[in-house]
Amino acid sequence: MTSTRPDPTLQTLLNNHSNLSYEGSKGLVMDGTSLTDIAKQHGTPSWVISAETLRRRALALQDAFKTQNLPVHCHFAVKAQDHQACLAVLAHCGFGADVVSGGELQRALAAGMKARDIVFSGIGKTDEELELAISQQIGQINVESVEELHRLDAIARKMQRRARIAFRVNPDIDAQTHSKITTGRAEDKFGIAHDAIPALYRKTQTEMTGVELVGLAVHLGSQMVTEAPFRKGYERIASLVRTLRADGLHVSDIDCGGGLGIAYRNEQAPPPTMLASVIAETLGDLDVRLHVEPGRWLAAPAGVLLARVIDVKDAARRFVIIDAGMNELVRPAMYDSWHGILPLHTPEDLTAEEVVDVVGPICESSDIFARQRHLPPLKKGDMVALLDAGAYGTVMSSTYNSRPLAAQIMIDGDQQAVIRKRQTLDELLAQEAVPDWLPRT
Numbered sequence: 004m005t006s007t008r009p010d011p012t013l014q015t016l017l018n019n020h021s022n023l024s025y026e027g028s029k030g031l032v033m034d035g036t037s038l039t040d041i042a043k044q045h046g047t048p049s050w051v052i053s054a055e056t057l058r059r060r061a062l063a064l065q066d067a068f069k070t071q072n073l074p075v076h077c078h079f080a081v082k083a084q085d086h087q088a089c090l091a092v093l094a095h096c097g098f099g100a101d102v103v104s105g106g107e108l109q110r111a112l113a114a115g116m117k118a119r120d121i122v123f124s125g126i127g128k129t130d131e132e133l134e135l136a137i138s139q140q141i142g143q144i145n146v147e148s149v150e151e152l153h154r155l156d157a158i159a160r161k162m163q164r165r166a167r168i169a170f171r172v173n174p175d176i177d178a179q180t181h182s183k184i185t186t187g188r189a190e191d192k193f194g195i196a197h198d199a200i201p202a203l204y205r206k207t208q209t210e211m212t213g214v215e216l217v218g219l220a221v222h223l224g225s226q227m228v229t230e231a232p233f234r235k236g237y238e239r240i241a242s243l244v245r246t247l248r249a250d251g252l253h254v255s256d257i258d259c260g261g262g263l264g265i266a267y268r269n270e271q272a273p274p275p276t277m278l279a280s281v282i283a284e285t286l287g288d289l290d291v292r293l294h295v296e297p298g299r300w301l302a303a304p305a306g307v308l309l310a311r312v313i314d315v316k317d318a319a320r321r322f323v324i325i326d327a328g329m330n331e332l333v334r335p336a337m338y339d340s341w342h343g344i345l346p347l348h349t350p351e352d353l354t355a356e357e358v359v360d361v362v363g364p365i366c367e368s369s370d371i372f373a374r375q376r377h378l379p380p381l382k383k384g385d386m387v388a389l390l391d392a393g394a395y396g397t398v399m400s401s402t403y404n405s406r407p408l409a410a411q412i413m414i415d416g417d418q419q420a421v422i423r424k425r426q427t428l429d430e431l432l433a434q435e436a437v438p439d440w441l442p443r444t
């Protein structure tokens with residue numbers, strides 16, 4: 004995710020984020036709501052998520068498939084943004100869910116998603132999680148190994164049920180993204196090796212009674228901004244489907260996974276219409292039910308993280324120290340990822356710039372949001388928005404350095420609500436117990 008390309012200008016960042024604009028004294032506005040007002044009312048750091056943007060992107064994705072006349076079922080990858088209010092927005096748009104744990108499964112159901120619209124992927128599903136999925140009769144369990152297949156078959160038979168499953172294929176294709184979010188190479192832990200699929204498929208469909216094998220699933224990685232890996236992956240799946248059918252086996256469902264990237268840093272990220280046409284060209288003639296599992300593309304641009312400048316420290320570099328840290332948004336520290344940063348007040352001159360490092364307060368050298376970034380001059384008390392924080396933001400945050408979890412606010416037209424209260428230090432400490440047999444001073 005690091006790159007030698009020059010950073011986009013603030014104007015380019017704004018142009019790339021159609022839900023953000025500067026409106027005079029209101030400052031930075033997201034879908035009509037002043038982010039300064041939110042920060043003043045709810046404090047910082049705070050997460051803001053726009054239901055309107057979520058909805059707009061959900062519809063754009065569905066439209067892309069409609070234009071291709073593709074019968075695609077959309078399942079939101081809950082791991083990207085798991086708040087029930089966000090899941091409810093997407094459920095209302097007709098989305099199901101892609102879940103990776105019993106917790107996510109329960110969240111999706113609580114938010115109103117239908118069990119039959121839920122797909123369960125994940126490399127380490129416990130017996131209890133498989134039992135939950137079977138008892139809820141979810142749409143599909145994507146099996147990731149022979150070992151899991153046998154475990155699931157035994158559990159389902161014991162429950163006198165038949166679990167609807169697909170095999171997650173490891174196609175041994177590089178997603179051309181950050182290595183830490185690549186999932187489809189042979190050395191990655193995910194999926195069943197593509198060359199092992201035909202024999203296992205036959206054995207499963209002809210001999211196993213606890214599972215109903217309906218097809219294949221593939222997910223190559225996340226933040227994919229080139230077309231080639233999608234195409235290669237789906238071509239491999241199409242060729243497997245033809246092999247299976249030539250062997251008299253039944254394939255009715257293909258799950259195309261997620262992975263569609265966004266332009267965090269003005270990347271030439273392809274739109275969903277690219278995904279739709281690649282799926283149409285590679286899998287469109289197979290007469291199967293198609294599924295997709297996008298997360299980031301839907302949620303990332305719908306969210307921002309608001310923070311306040313604690314201090315500006317002039318040393319070997321100018322450090323803008325903000326009150327959000329890697330415990331809130333860990334992506335830059337974890338993947339060297341780039342997030343746009345905009346001041347909340349309307350800058351007098353969008354082109355007036357200082358070169359600064361924007362850092363958090365955490366005692367880790369990796370707690371850096373931006374290195375040598377060109378930003379309008381910032382001073383103590385100014386507030387900023389970290390962009391594209393709606394996916395893999397709140398869900399990956401922690402309380403490192405005893406920092407209570409930040410508040411989350413949903414905006415929707417002229418409505419807004421706190422959808423997650425700021426955690427208090429008392430609540431954080433109340434989760435702990437000190438054994439009374441410990442000697443105390």
Ligand SMILES: Cc1ncc(COP(=O)(O)O)c(C=O)c1O
Binds near residue numbers: 080101186222262
């Ligand atoms: C199986 C599976 N499906 C879907 C996703 C969602 O990916 P993204 O947020 O990149 O669309 C992931 C995460 O990479 C995943 O592991």
Ligand SMILES: N[C@@H](CCCC[NH3+])C(=O)O
Binds near residue numbers: 184334338
């Ligand atoms: N957490 C990653 C994405 C991982 C996707 C899960 N398979 C990110 O923030 O980019």
